[in-house]
Amino acid sequence: NAGVTQTPKFRILKIGQSMTLQCAQDMNHNYMYWYRQDPGMGLKLIYYSVGAGITDKGEVPNGYNVSRSTTEDFPLRLELAAPSQTSVYFCASSIRTGEAFFGQGTRLTVV
Amino acid sequence: AQTVTQSQPEMSVQEAETVTLSCTYDTSESDYYLFWYKQPPSRQMILVIRQEAYKQQNATENRFSVNFQKAAKSFSLKISDSQLGDAAMYFCAYSGGGADGLTFGKGTHLIIQP
Numbered sequence: 001n002a003g004v005t006q007t008p009k010f011r012i013l014k015i016g017q018s019m020t021l022q023c024a025q026d027m028n029h030n031y032m033y034w035y036r037q038d039p040g041m042g043l044k045l046i047y048y049s050v051g052a053g054i055t056d057k058g059e060v061p062n063g064y065n066v067s068r069s070t071t072e073d074f075p076l077r078l079e080l081a082a083p084s085q086t087s088v089y090f091c092a093s094s095i096r097t098g099e100a101f102f103g104q105g106t107r108l109t110v111v
Numbered sequence: 112a113q114t115v116t117q118s119q120p121e122m123s124v125q126e127a128e129t130v131t132l133s134c135t136y137d138t139s140e141s142d143y144y145l146f147w148y149k150q151p152p153s154r155q156m157i158l159v160i161r162q163e164a165y166k167q168q169n170a171t172e173n174r175f176s177v178n179f180q181k182a183a184k185s186f187s188l189k190i191s192d193s194q195l196g197d198a199a200m201y202f203c204a205y206s207g208g209g210a211d212g213l214t215f216g217k218g219t220h221l222i223i224q225p
Contacts, residue, residue, distance in 0.1 A: 031210045042115070042202055042215030043156075050210040058212060088154060097163075098144045098206025100213055102156035 002026050006091050006103030013081040013110045021076040021106050023091030029101075031094045032074040033058075034066065036087040037105075043090060049074055081110045113138045115205050117216035124193050125224050131178075132188045132219045134203030140164075143207050145179065145186045150200040150218070159201070162186065190221075198223045 004025045013019055025032065030051045035043035035058075045058030049068040063085055065077040074093075078085060088107050092100040114137045124130035136145070147159040162170045162179050169177050174191045190197055200220050204213040 033212050035212075040120075040217065042204075042217050043213070044215075045212045048210060048212050056211075090156065092156075092212075094212075096208060096210075098208055098213060099146065099158065099161055100156075101158075105154045105156075107154075 004091055004093055004101050004103040006089075006106055008106060009104065010107050011109070013078070013108065015081060015083065015110060017081050018077070018079050019081070019108075021078070021089055021091070021108075023074045023076070023103060024072050025074075025091075025093040025101070026072065027093060027101065028071060029093035029095060030071065031096075032068065033092045033094070033100065034064070034074070034076045035090045035092065036060065037090065038087050046076065046089075078108075083110050086110045113140075113205050113207065113214045115203050115214050115216040117203055117219050119219045120217070121220040121222065123222040123224060124190075126193055126195060128193055129189060129191045130193055130221065132190075132201050132203075132221065134186045134188070134216055136184050136186065136203070136205050136214075138184070138205065138207070140207055143205060145177075146204040146206070146213070147175070147177070147188045148202045148204060148215075149197075150202065151198070156202075160188065193223050195223050195225060197221060 034046040047066040091103040094100040145162045203216040
């Protein structure tokens with residue numbers, strides 16, 4: 001089973017550039033999430049989705065956008081990248097009880 | 112809003128010994144879920160153990176066990192017979208059971224001395 005697949009694993013962006021982080025899950029989970037992890041910190045929620053066509057903001061949504069056209073896919077869009085968005089990004093999916101299954105993470109550096 | 116606090120930024124233990132990582136949380140809910148995740152240098156987030164708040168019995172998974180004190184809002188992780196492969200960041204996390212995701216502590220860096 002693939003579980004949660006994130007691409008790319010690493011990326012360097014220049015200030016002002018845009019990119020999309022891809023996330024796909026094959027567990028038929030309704031709930032999907034994007035988190036960011038800064039050094040020395042736990043994960044913080046950026047956006048989440050309870051099903052296709054439904055998304056909502058988490059704790060730190062500024063500078064990001066998401067869409068959920070299918071149950072499987074939940075891409076995260078960064079517009080006008082800034083150094084403050086340098087972080088490790090995790091996509092996850094879960095069932096109602098909150099036990100989350102994570103992708104391998106994307107290390108993003110904005111220079 | 113819920114908060115999760117891990118008061119030990121770093122812990123060190125000799126191989127084969129036992130270590131306990133602390134976690135406290137704050138919530139007004141009576142029904143919720145608690146988790147410990149392990150993050151090795153590969154940065155993959157790996158679920159170690161989970162606890163449902165309505166269960167009085169402490170969860171156990173092989174060498175990993177928890178001490179869940181609901182009234183004190185405490186959820187510590189005990190690792191017995193520590194192994195070199197246990198070296199990692201450990202995160203305590205809370206879920207209200209809905210769709211709004213996990214709330215994480217800042218993590219404890221566990222070092223295993225050979």
